[in-house]
Amino acid sequence: MIDYLICGGQLVTSSGTVPNAGLLVIRGRLAIPGALRPENLYTGLSCSIGRPKPGSQPAFSCKPAIDPKKCCCSDPCDQDCVKIDAEGMYITPGFIDMHVHGGGGFDLLEGSTRSVREVAAFNARGGTTSFLATVAPAPRSTLEKTLSTINALTLRSTGGAHLLGAHLEGPYLNPKRSGAINPAYLREIDKSEMSGLVSLCEGTLKMVTVAPELPGCLQLIKMLAREGIVVAAGHSEATYEVALAAFQAGVRHAVHLFNASAPLHHREPGLVGAVLGSKEINAEIIADGHHLHPSMLKLLPAIKGKRGLTLATDAIQAAGMPDGEYLFSGRKVFMAGKKITLPDNTMAGSSLTMIEAVKNMVGLSGVPLHEAIRMASLNPARVLGYENTKGALAPGMDADLVLLDQDLNVKLTMVGGEVVYSNLDNRGIGC
Secondary structure (H helix, E strand, C coil): CCCEEEECCEEEECCEEEECCCEEEECCEECCCCCCCHHHCCCCCCCCCCCCCCCCCCCCCCCCCCCCCCCCCCCHHHHHCEEEECCCCEEEECEEEEEECEECCEEHHHCCHHHHHHHHHHHHHCCEEEEEEEECCCCHHHHHHHHHHHHHHCCCCCCCCEEEEEEEECCCCCHHHCCCCCHHHCCCCCHHHHHHHHHHHCCCEEEEEECCCCCCHHHHHHHHHHCCCEEEECCECCCHHHHHHHHHHCEEEECCCCCCECCCCCCCCHHHHHHHHCCCCEEEECCCCCCCCHHHHHHHHHHHCCCCEEECCCECCCCCCCCEEEEECCEEEEEECCEEECCCCCECCECCCHHHHHHHHHHHHCCCHHHHHHHHCHHHHHHHCCCCCCCCCCCCCECCEEEECCCCCEEEEEECCEEEEECCCCCCECC
């Protein structure tokens, strides 16, 4: 495995940006930023690990920089690293998308290895380094085929974003709030069916979205929570009281807040009001300027705080493609100007990438860049229980990171210490 030394630029942390004095990637992990000598690396690693033997030539040579602040080629151990010049760029933790159905012309419900890999590659181009493959309601045979494919590829190299597992959105959702999901595939809660799907996934089913008001749902929530699965609420007409009972039973997350749920009312706050008033419940938002009005993007961070919001795309097959006709949940959808709808104008997923969601939070809501990045990285990592390995640029963390230019365009995506996407010019790598 190649080791990297990222020179220059600004590190984006959860509290702001700081100058990068040198970020060393060794065996797919991050060393202490700015501390390049062996005695300062995190426990268990030294500059000798994975290095060429004495006398051999490194893959790239490095000429000492005239300005050591620009490109940190001053430590003897860095001569065996491939240099990445990030001068003038932001270096951010990789984005984690917990809700993505497809992209680049591919739908995860196809249930093929190719569709998963293509979606992973498409996501990486948008700065996503980890994602949950989200499975919409479908016939049981389709669910089993798709979940089996996801299970086989979870934690394995996709050539793009890291597949963390599956997010099963339904099939136990309220038909009155189905949104773009095909109501023909929704059904009453069947704990036996869900137990079979959990067993089929062998631990790779990471999140399940349910409508808490459905009969038997509280028992289902408790069963899933006992399995260590994140239970989310969505596509729901739950009352405020039912929502609170669901939180008590184990719900910890709400998908696409406000969308496909009963609207907030001052005398009937419902699920949305319960989520807004509960600090322990994380809220997912789709920041595309269509699903939520920009004023809501400004208001929600003030209500939910730094930890309470996560960005997600809810992207479908049409994401990254030209305007036209596509499929979602077995139904025809139409994309025009990046907005995707059913023929009746019901919104149908999105065409977002995670970097576009970050840009929109900065541009439409005015939140600082580091807060928008946190919503796309550390916050989803915490929801999924990966905060010790992902979501921050800290010693020992997975080397999942993104380089952004000053206009917040993705220039490089690194997953587990491997560059899976690069749009750098010639000065970028091997500086």
